Amino acid sequence: MKLTVVGCSGSFPSAESACSSYLVEADGYRLLLDMGNGALGELQRHCGLYDLDAIILSHLHADHCIDMCAYFVARYYRHEGGRCEAIPVYGPQGTEQRLTTAYADTPSEKSMSEVFDFRDLAPRSTFRLGPLTVTADRVRHPVETYGFRIEHEGHEGRTRALVYSGDTGPCDTLCDLARGADLFLCEASFTDGKEDIPELHLNGRQAGECAQRAGAERLVLTHIPLWTDPRHNLRDAQAAFSGPVEMARPGAVYEI
Numbered sequence: 001m002k003l004t005v006v007g008c009s010g011s012f013p014s015a016e017s018a019c020s021s022y023l024v025e026a027d028g029y030r031l032l033l034d035m036g037n038g039a040l041g042e043l044q045r046h047c048g049l050y051d052l053d054a055i056i057l058s059h060l061h062a063d064h065c066i067d068m069c070a071y072f073v074a075r076y077y078r079h080e081g082g083r084c085e086a087i088p089v090y091g092p093q094g095t096e097q098r099l100t101t102a103y104a105d106t107p108s109e110k111s112m113s114e115v116f117d118f119r120d121l122a123p124r125s126t127f128r129l130g131p132l133t134v135t136a137d138r139v140r141h142p143v144e145t146y147g148f149r150i151e152h153e154g155h156e157g158r159t160r161a162l163v164y165s166g167d168t169g170p171c172d173t174l175c176d177l178a179r180g181a182d183l184f185l186c187e188a189s190f191t192d193g194k195e196d197i198p199e200l201h202l203n204g205r206q207a208g209e210c211a212q213r214a215g216a217e218r219l220v221l222t223h224i225p226l227w228t229d230p231r232h233n234l235r236d237a238q239a240a241f242s243g244p245v246e247m248a249r250p251g252a253v254y255e256i
């Protein structure tokens with residue numbers, strides 16, 4: 001299984017990075033996790049515009065989903081080969097209506113469903129996408145938000161697990177999802193001692209503590225907004241987690 005960081009800037013895009021978006025590939029199957037501001041452009045550095053097999057949206061904050069409006073245009077008005085077939089798009093309840101409203105201000109419009117097969121996520125649910133087994137569970141954020149465990153059986157028969165936190169404050173659900181993960185992609189938006197809103201985001205220390213509790217193999221911190229010092233969060237996470245820690249950066253590739 002291969003993970004490519006398409007965008008990792010928290011809350012809004014930076015000069016260096018689009019907002020949250022991560023490409024997961026295995027056995028030729030391509031799954032995109034989130035499609036925040038600027039992600040559609042960056043995505044085309046890593047795969048063809050029409051090469052995605054499925055999309056999962058952790059939640060409906062703009063920095064995780066808003067480029068779906070642009071992607072709709074690309075799929076619906078495709079110049080060569082006609083309109084694209086619908087690919088599965090998993091998201092919280094109301095994803096279709098929310099994206100339709102963001103695109104056209106006509107919530108009754110149904111054209112998005114011609115190119116996206118919208119499916120509701122549910123807490124503690126597991127579903128299969130090509131060679132991947134995805135487990136979704138609710139994490140701690142002001143809107144319906146999911147974290148994900150994505151498993152793939154490697155060629156040597158060992159199951160590998162990638163866990164993505166979505167946006168979340170500290171919660172047991174996230175540690176349960178991350179149990180023994182080979183790679184734990186965890187948000188660390190806040191700075192320890194500076195912001196403390198447990199219903200909203202994690203800081204570097206909390207991300208490290210969760211990885212330690214979960215017994216994860218490797219921790220990658222992501223969703224760092226402009227006003228957070230990534231070096232501070234890296235140090236805090238390293239102090240709490242005994243395994244390797246690094247910062248996500250656009251274009252980074254991980255073999256899991």
Ligand SMILES: [Zn+2]
Nearest residue numbers: 011061063167
């Ligand atoms: Zn976010």
Ligand SMILES: [Zn+2]
Nearest residue numbers: 059061141167
């Ligand atoms: Zn959010």
